[in-house]
Amino acid sequence: MTTYIFFDEALHMLVNAFLASVLLLITGSGIGLAVIETIEKTSVRQPSPKQ
16 A cells, blocks of 8 residues: 655645744754853853953
């Protein structure tokens, strides 16, 4: 038994996968930036000897 995926169904799957990946990338980068900002705010910086 062979099953076929019609072109419009395949196109919908690809579009949904693309949109999901874009949302995951935006969410992941937002979380990463928030973590970096939190680390920078809480870290104690030692003054460099040049200053």
